[in-house]
Amino acid sequence: MMTSGVSTIRNCRLSRTLVSLLAVSVLVANGCGDDDDGEPRATATPTHAIPATPTLTSTRTSTATPSLTSTTTATATATATLVSIDTPPATASSTPTHTPPNTFTPTGTSVPTPSPSETPTASPTAELGIFGDLGDPLPQASAEQLATFERGRQIASRVFNKEDGLGPDFNVVSCNACHEKPVAGGSAGHYRDFLLVRAVLEDGSSIPVGVNGVQPQFTLGPGGRRPTDPSTNLEATRNPIPFFGVGLLAELPEFEILRHEDPDDADEDGISGRANYDRGFVGRFGRKAQTVSIEGFIRGPLFNHLGLTTDPLTDEMKALLPVPSAPFDDSANLLSPLTEFFVKAAYAQVAAPEEPTVDEDGVPDPELSSQDLFDLVSFAMLLAAPRPDPPTVLSEAGAQRFADLGCAACHIPALEGPRGPVPAYSDLLLHDMGEELADHMEMGLAGGAEFRTQPLWGVAAVAPYLHDGRADTLDDAIRLHGGESAASRDAYADLDQEAQAEVIAFLESLGGANQRSNGLLPPNAPIPQVGVLAGPDRALTAEEVLLFDRGRAVFDRDLPIGGGMGPTFNGDSCRACHFLPVIGGAGPADVDVIRHGRLDNGLFTAPERGTIAPRHSTANARPSIDETANVFETRQTPPLFGLGFLESIPAADILANEDCDNPDPEAVSGCAHILTSGELGRLGWKANVPSLAEFARDAMSNELGITVPDVGDLSFGTLQDADASPDPEITEGDLDALVFFMQRLAPPKRRNQDSEAEAAGEVLFEAVGCSDCHVTDFVSPSGAVPYTDLLLHQVAPDGDVGIVDGGAALLEIRTPPLWGLSLTPPYMHDGRAFTVEEAIARHEGEATRSRLQFEMLTDEDRGNLLAFIESL
Amino acid sequence: MNRIRDCKPWRWMRVLVLGGVAWIACLPAAAQFCVGDCNADRRVTANELVSILRSECPSLAAEQEQTIGAEIESAIANVFGGCATLPVDWEVAFDASETGYMMSGWGIGDGSLWVVGGQLLDGAILRYELGRWTQLELGFEVPLLNWVHGVSDADVFAGGNDGKILHFDGESWTEQETPVVDPVWGIWAVAPDDVWAVGGEPVFGTTPFVLHYDGRRWSHAPIPTIQRPGVAAFFKVWASGAEDVYAVGQNGVVLHWDGATFTELGVGISQDLIGIWGTGPTDITVVGGRGTAEIAHYDGTSWTRAPASSLGGLNGVWTRRGDVVHVVGVRGTALRVDPQTLEILGQDPVPTTLELHAIFGDESGHILAFGANFSIPEQGVVLIRELSDDD
Incomplete structure (x- = not known):
């Protein structure tokens, strides 16, 4: 046994060696996945024996080790903060709704809304004690479990940066990024779609590439864009999967799932169904039921999508999880083969991957502590089953039709769990969905056309649907079924519209309808007060309130593919990139825009289709880019607060600060970006947009793939695209409302937390030269100062590369406003500074002198200056 | 190892009678099984199955383990005739x-x-x-x-x-x-x-x-x-x-x-x-x-x-x-x-x-x-x- 004297060295080597030994290829895509304080596991002898009666209903309340101390710090997220915002509801929250609260309902999907006068009838399942609103904990959770649940929820919303272990490659910076809709633990819109990537070889083998078969969009390395592996020749889109009720699914005995198998269709009903397996256990999670354990289903994505390394939970921690997950005491029962049988019968969660995950990003592994992992897994396991609505005449008629159509052959109403019926409306088995849905991704036993029956509880609130999100609505989802379900699909299509509406009403009654949103704004979200973030900058008239609200709804809504989004896009809504800390805010590193181009001997050539390298496409593949590009650059999403004021500053006032011909490269100059139209550019990292109206058109076209109407003198945006939706794909009225909403977003108020330090810092801000570019000349009607001259400066180091944009040269960047800075990390145009101090340290060129003066300040003065900046 | 054949969908499920311990874990009450000869078509529910086992081996309780003797192993083997019990020879x-x-x-x-x-x-x-x-x-x-x-x-x-x-x-x-x-x-x-x-x-x-x-x-x-x-x-x-x-x-x-x-x-x-x-x-x-x-x-x-x-x-x-x-x-x-x-x-x-x-x-x-x-x-x-x- 080792001695403590060598433990530090040993631990480092052990982790790496162990992982090499185990080879991490067990971390398969979308789910399976794979420890903490760096200390070796404390024990080799689990302390719990096989319980005499293997009831799964018992709540483990052991107070044995480990101590479950709270370790998390809440980080503001869209989900948490958007709660204070509003959209007019289409229906009362207690009534299931078929029409989303805002516009953009795809054609052909309209269904009648059930009459509010319908009297709900008694729900046969409502008293099961397992239901809650989406995002609620299980009602049966103990007080200790509730505390763990809350800690886990905080971790799910935590934004990770490179110091925390994010990367080196990543798709997202938090768990909630993909599981936010309508609340933490849910799904996400298309802007969180991701790609599974494989190399299919001549011998038929299909090798996961990327990171364990997942294509990361970003890297912390140069350029910020993770390239596609050259060997990739098979891609498949995945839309994030909701977690509601997964603990109940994890508890199901294997034979409860297996008894519904009919792999050879012995009963000749046209429906087969077979289990997938993971490490010898019946799989139950993931689009292809490729993963058996929730721990694995969390550790895998943590590594594959965030680059966060973890150690497997120790046996002691597994013993404390809400769903029994601890292995048996092998030492006490070494000669009994019963262990394996019993584990398979009831404790499948024990099959979580046992390998640590490791990377080489300079942050010690594991990057997420075992305590945090424990809380996160517990959070998932404790998420309540979506509470079904009380049945109505309409939904009951729909339930009957659901059965008559044969839907229930796969979407079986309930499986028998240890707590009683688990009405997930899934058999958790694989079914052949035909070439219509085939993604050609083999996973375990699942073939390229086989998918797990997706649970339907809570389905009302988690659009889009199907594995790749191709279905905008439930109606679409049914019509896009294939294979074994073709007969049911066709039978549905043959129903009259009223009967179809009954089916939809039934599906929407399975939970979540009262939390459904067109974006992330919850139903009835009020408009914040004047002057606060996401609220208007002044009192609005009644008419303006309606316009502001409409504009906010347009800003928030997730656009469906059928609504014209694409063919390529970065976001499916404005909010998709602008949500930190609230709607209209900045974006984290995982929504950075990637720009690219070719640089030859200082001459920049923009790609024919523009410099944006979009992340997503509706074509089930990563969008192509200019293959000759040799320059990539990420662009952080800046907040929109106060842009209406910036737009209103007279051009002459901005031009008055210009000093474009200063020959001293280290002197502060400042150049206005005069656009080809003759207008003064003032918005965007390159000051390349003259107004919010143009900004809206530009973003709609280039970030969302939405064509815009031809309006007056406005010239930005795309009027036509190649998708099937008629152009323009947004109305002039919606655009006007959107622009009004953005124009009226109040600038951030300055905080005064330590007025003495901030006052001293403000003096230093002037003294070291920060205010040479971050000028104090402009003051909004509310008294807010943006601290920008809206001019272009060169603050990048010599030898750096960038993107030319019109008259803005390779390395020129517009002085970004500093108001609200502390609320909107990361910083700099490429989002690669995660703290204000790091951002200052990256100032070069014209800002070199100021940076050096900052660095020469005393610790106290530096602190005061930072306090001032962060108070803005 | 004995096996019970699940009548729908004709899938083998296992009951272990090993080391003097029989395990039938958490059988769904509604599940149906075929017992007796592997080719027989005698369908019983899980509850009935447990009743049969209890009649053959009174000390056996359903859904939990019971320490039982060799004679009971034999009785269970008779219930599941034709499906041999494998020795633990490792x-x-x-x-x-x-x-x-x-x-x-x-x-x-x-x-x-x-x-x-x-x-x-x-x-x-x-x-x-x-x-x-x-x-x-x-x-x-x-x-x-x-x-x-x-x-x-x-x-x-x-x-x-x-x-x-x-x-x-x-x-x-x-x-x-x-x-x-x-x-x-x-x-x-x-x-x-x-x-x-x-x-x-x-x-x-x-x-x-x-x-x-x-x-x-x-x-x-x-x-x-x-x-x-x-x-x-x-x-x-x-x-x-x-x-x-x-x-x-x-x-x-x-x-x-x-x-x-x-x-x-x-x-x-x-x-x-x-x-x-x-x-x-x-x-x-x-x-x-x-x-x-x-x-x-x-x-x-x-x-x-x-x-x-x-x-x-x-x-x-x-x-x-x-x-x-x-x-x-x-x-x-x-x-x-x-x-x-x-x-x-x-x-x-x-x-x-x-x-x-x-x-x-x-x-x-x-x-x-x-x-x-x-x-x-x-x-x-x-x-x-x-x-x-x-x-």
């Missing part, structure tokens, strides 16, 4: 919970065996002789040792982490110089001057290696650029002779040496291949997989891959005849497989849930399986049972 030969992982073993067939493994930073070599186990004092530091193979009791090689290869000359073990620092995962000695070793760093590395020992020194064997993506390590090497050598590894890679060059083969497997063994150039079995098991067989002409099954990943394979191969894998998996049909002939109950990494038949009439927890602190086990005529 025994723990060596409890290595203090020693570390038990990675592999090899011997010349006289009943003695070399076994290697140990802790990640403290490798171990054990000697099994006349039923006694002895751990050698090497006199020098060596990390975990992964594989052992030799040509005689005076010419044995062991490969391990950090590029280590050790040699036993009949008197002592010494470290040999190698041109690599990444782990050596597999080693095969064709002759004292014709020894192969394979390895690589599967997570952080980029280039797998094949080494050859000519009796004087280890050097890199020339291998082609691997076309299969993501291959940074070979895990095992096996040879039927000097001109017929196979290496298997990450993402299903297979290399073949024909005496002159290595050629990359495609056998249609995407997951890692961990083990390879055969009886000759026309009877070779490879095993592997992580989430699910992979088995493939080469008959001299073509490779046949077993259809996907419910089994978890497999690590080790050994055979001495053409009609049965012995395979081990995750969580104490021990199988006998017909290499011609790739059908599972039997799945043996084993007294461990550790990962079984390797299996080796001793010509003296024993077969041994080597296992590890692949966690920290390092623990392992060696299992043993007698080889029967059917093995």
Whole structure:
């Protein structure tokens, strides 16, 4: 046994060696996945024996080790903060709704809304004690479990940066990024779609590439864009999967799932169904039921999508999880083969991957502590089953039709769990969905056309649907079924519209309808007060309130593919990139825009289709880019607060600060970006947009793939695209409302937390030269100062590369406003500074002198200056 | 092991009657089962099944274990007539919970065996002789040792982490110089001057290696650029002779040496291949997989891959005849497989849930399986049972 004297060295080597030994290829895509304080596991002898009666209903309340101390710090997220915002509801929250609260309902999907006068009838399942609103904990959770649940929820919303272990490659910076809709633990819109990537070889083998078969969009390395592996020749889109009720699914005995198998269709009903397996256990999670354990289903994505390394939970921690997950005491029962049988019968969660995950990003592994992992897994396991609505005449008629159509052959109403019926409306088995849905991704036993029956509880609130999100609505989802379900699909299509509406009403009654949103704004979200973030900058008239609200709804809504989004896009809504800390805010590193181009001997050539390298496409593949590009650059999403004021500053006032011909490269100059139209550019990292109206058109076209109407003198945006939706794909009225909403977003108020330090810092801000570019000349009607001259400066180091944009040269960047800075990390145009101090340290060129003066300040003065900046 | 056949959808489910304990865990009350002769059509619900069992063996309670006697085992066997109870014939030969992982073993067939493994930073070599186990004092530091193979009791090689290869000359073990620092995962000695070793760093590395020992020194064997993506390590090497050598590894890679060059083969497997063994150039079995098991067989002409099954990943394979191969894998998996049909002939109950990494038949009439927890602190086990005529 080792001695403590060598433990530090040993631990480092052990982790790496162990992982090499185990080879991490067990971390398969979308789910399976794979420890903490760096200390070796404390024990080799689990302390719990096989319980005499293997009831799964018992709540483990052991107070044995480990101590479950709270370790998390809440980080503001869209989900948490958007709660204070509003959209007019289409229906009362207690009534299931078929029409989303805002516009953009795809054609052909309209269904009648059930009459509010319908009297709900008694729900046969409502008293099961397992239901809650989406995002609620299980009602049966103990007080200790509730505390763990809350800690886990905080971790799910935590934004990770490179110091925390994010990367080196990543798709997202938090768990909630993909599981936010309508609340933490849910799904996400298309802007969180991701790609599974494989190399299919001549011998038929299909090798996961990327990171364990997942294509990361970003890297912390140069350029910020993770390239596609050259060997990739098979891609498949995945839309994030909701977690509601997964603990109940994890508890199901294997034979409860297996008894519904009919792999050879012995009963000749046209429906087969077979289990997938993971490490010898019946799989139950993931689009292809490729993963058996929730721990694995969390550790895998943590590594594959965030680059966060973890150690497997120790046996002691597994013993404390809400769903029994601890292995048996092998030492006490070494000669009994019963262990394996019993584990398979009831404790499948024990099959979580046992390998640590490791990377080489300079942050010690594991990057997420075992305590945090424990809380996160517990959070998932404790998420309540979506509470079904009380049945109505309409939904009951729909339930009957659901059965008559044969839907229930796969979407079986309930499986028998240890707590009683688990009405997930899934058999958790694989079914052949035909070439219509085939993604050609083999996973375990699942073939390229086989998918797990997706649970339907809570389905009302988690659009889009199907594995790749191709279905905008439930109606679409049914019509896009294939294979074994073709007969049911066709039978549905043959129903009259009223009967179809009954089916939809039934599906929407399975939970979540009262939390459904067109974006992330919850139903009835009020408009914040004047002057606060996401609220208007002044009192609005009644008419303006309606316009502001409409504009906010347009800003928030997730656009469906059928609504014209694409063919390529970065976001499916404005909010998709602008949500930190609230709607209209900045974006984290995982929504950075990637720009690219070719640089030859200082001459920049923009790609024919523009410099944006979009992340997503509706074509089930990563969008192509200019293959000759040799320059990539990420662009952080800046907040929109106060842009209406910036737009209103007279051009002459901005031009008055210009000093474009200063020959001293280290002197502060400042150049206005005069656009080809003759207008003064003032918005965007390159000051390349003259107004919010143009900004809206530009973003709609280039970030969302939405064509815009031809309006007056406005010239930005795309009027036509190649998708099937008629152009323009947004109305002039919606655009006007959107622009009004953005124009009226109040600038951030300055905080005064330590007025003495901030006052001293403000003096230093002037003294070291920060205010040479971050000028104090402009003051909004509310008294807010943006601290920008809206001019272009060169603050990048010599030898750096960038993107030319019109008259803005390779390395020129517009002085970004500093108001609200502390609320909107990361910083700099490429989002690669995660703290204000790091951002200052990256100032070069014209800002070199100021940076050096900052660095020469005393610790106290530096602190005061930072306090001032962060108070803005 | 007795089995109950689930009438819908005609799937076998298991009731274990072993070690004096019967288990019927959490049967859904509504489930239907067929009892009696396997071909009978006597359908009963789970509750009825339990009633039958109780009438046959009154002390048996449903949905929990009961300690029962041999007569009750017999009664239950009568209920499930035609479905034999399998004996637990694997025994723990060596409890290595203090020693570390038990990675592999090899011997010349006289009943003695070399076994290697140990802790990640403290490798171990054990000697099994006349039923006694002895751990050698090497006199020098060596990390975990992964594989052992030799040509005689005076010419044995062991490969391990950090590029280590050790040699036993009949008197002592010494470290040999190698041109690599990444782990050596597999080693095969064709002759004292014709020894192969394979390895690589599967997570952080980029280039797998094949080494050859000519009796004087280890050097890199020339291998082609691997076309299969993501291959940074070979895990095992096996040879039927000097001109017929196979290496298997990450993402299903297979290399073949024909005496002159290595050629990359495609056998249609995407997951890692961990083990390879055969009886000759026309009877070779490879095993592997992580989430699910992979088995493939080469008959001299073509490779046949077993259809996907419910089994978890497999690590080790050994055979001495053409009609049965012995395979081990995750969580104490021990199988006998017909290499011609790739059908599972039997799945043996084993007294461990550790990962079984390797299996080796001793010509003296024993077969041994080597296992590890692949966690920290390092623990392992060696299992043993007698080889029967059917093995």
